[in-house]
Amino acid sequence: MIHCLVCNNTVEPFISFGRMPIANGFLGSEQFAQEYFFELRVGHCLVCHMVQLLDQPDREKMFHANYAFFSSTSTRMAEHFARFAAQVKRDYLGSADPFVVEIGSNDGIMLRNFAQAGIRHLGIEPSANVAQVAIGRGIQTISEFFDQELARKIVSKYGQADVFLGANVMCHIPYLHSVIAGINILLKPEGVLIFEDPYLGDILEKTSYDQIYDEHAFYFSLSSLEYVFKQHGLEVVDVIPQNVHGGSMRYVIAKRGKYPIADAVIALREKENQLGLHKPETYVNLRQNIERSRAELMTLLRQMKQSGKRVVGYAATSKSTTVINYCGITPDLVEFISDTTPIKQGKYSPGAHIPVCSYDKFSARYPDYALLFGWNHAEEIMAKERAFQAAGGKWIVYVPRVQVIE
Numbered sequence: 001m002i003h004c005l006v007c008n009n010t011v012e013p014f015i016s017f018g019r020m021p022i023a024n025g026f027l028g029s030e031q032f033a034q035e036y037f038f039e040l041r042v043g044h045c046l047v048c049h050m051v052q053l054l055d056q057p058d059r060e061k062m063f064h065a066n067y068a069f070f071s072s073t074s075t076r077m078a079e080h081f082a083r084f085a086a087q088v089k090r091d092y093l094g095s096a097d098p099f100v101v102e103i104g105s106n107d108g109i110m111l112r113n114f115a116q117a118g119i120r121h122l123g124i125e126p127s128a129n130v131a132q133v134a135i136g137r138g139i140q141t142i143s144e145f146f147d148q149e150l151a152r153k154i155v156s157k158y159g160q161a162d163v164f165l166g167a168n169v170m171c172h173i174p175y176l177h178s179v180i181a182g183i184n185i186l187l188k189p190e191g192v193l194i195f196e197d198p199y200l201g202d203i204l205e206k207t208s209y210d211q212i213y214d215e216h217a218f219y220f221s222l223s224s225l226e227y228v229f230k231q232h233g234l235e236v237v238d239v240i241p242q243n244v245h246g247g248s249m250r251y252v253i254a255k256r257g258k259y260p261i262a263d264a265v266i267a268l269r270e271k272e273n274q275l276g277l278h279k280p281e282t283y284v285n286l287r288q289n290i291e292r293s294r295a296e297l298m299t300l301l302r303q304m305k306q307s308g309k310r311v312v313g314y315a316a317t318s319k320s321t322t323v324i325n326y327c328g329i330t331p332d333l334v335e336f337i338s339d340t341t342p343i344k345q346g347k348y349s350p351g352a353h354i355p356v357c358s359y360d361k362f363s364a365r366y367p368d369y370a371l372l373f374g375w376n377h378a379e380e381i382m383a384k385e386r387a388f389q390a391a392g393g394k395w396i397v398y399v400p401r402v403q404v405i406e
């Protein structure tokens with residue numbers, strides 16, 4: 001029996017993706033022999049309805065000193081965080097000399113919007129090399145893991161915070177209760193926690209199972225979060241859907257009774273009821289949809305190989321690791337993955353060891369098909385790659401369903 005990380009009741013496993021490497025573990029050939037694997041399994045708690053990983057890989061293996069993900073490399077994400085910060089400034093920073101804290105602040109992509117406005121801020125970023133980049137840009141950052149003890153230290157040094165932010169980080173934290181207890185210490189009585197993460201409703205509706213990988217311990221819904229926060233005297237006061245990372249939700253959390261509950265919260269509760277997020281059969285359906293997606297994608301890739309077509313992967317994303325390893329995509333099916341991130345080029349994809357090559361290699365000799373691992377940026381990418389399609393190239397996407405786009 002597996003115990004829920006949130007409520008300690010029974011978690012019902014509904015899928016295993018099998019033996020899986022670390023999603024962002026792009027590696028050199030000399031590291032193949034020491035590559036770390038774990039079983040990627042997901043379950044649904046029958047009581048609090050939190051969807052969660054059943055085996056937590058060692059976090060030191062994920063967020064190590066050479067962590068390769070720098071948020072600011074994406075212009076689109078930089079724009080997203082500028083809008084996010086603008087909303088926070090407009091709605092929640094009314095006090096004199098406000099103080100903003102962000103957990104998992106990365107290279108400062110969000111906090112720089114506060115730093116530039118002269119607002120007191122503090123980033124908490126456990127990856128030391130990423131934190132150094134933020135500090136170099138004039139963003140106040142400490143490189144530690146957040147818990148109650150750190151919250152007390154921050155309060156004694158800077159005072160309580162008006163806003164505590166998190167973008168794509170809360171769902172990474174298996175010890176959620178300890179973080180929320182810390183947030184409770186850190187926030188002023190009228191303070192708010194605002195965070196966004198991939199939304200379970202989108203995963204169910206789009207069969208976007210590539211959201212499921214080692215870094216994401218939880219797959220949040222409004223109903224599961226309401227259960228969690230209630231235990232800490234907090235409540236969800238607003239929800240704002242976000243069109244990033246293939247479907248995310250921004251949640252605004254406050255101490256109970258401090259803010260009115262927005263109509264959007266009531267509407268989302270109703271929608272989640274209709275989606276059946278509380279029913280075990282919903283997750284059986286999800287598993288069947290994932291299995292069907294895998295079968296269709298592999299049939300397509302094998303047909304292409306038989307007919308002598310060249311297929312190349314586009315964007316060496318963390319998300320691609322689950323798809324590649326679960327489906328069994330090998331270098332004989334996908335020749336290489338094109339990616340513009342210098343740190344990934346010359347390395348190999350985790351698990352399947354598909355070479356990651358520079359974008360020049362893709363554009364110098366277009367393949368017949370490009371398998372779009374960055375499907376969540378499909379519109380932006382396809383607009384940029386008109387020449388590829390003009391030369392007869394076709395896209396393969398697998399979310400919301402497997403299809404070829406000419």
Ligand SMILES: [Zn+2]
Pocket residue numbers: 004005006007008009045046047048049050
């Ligand atoms: Zn539970």
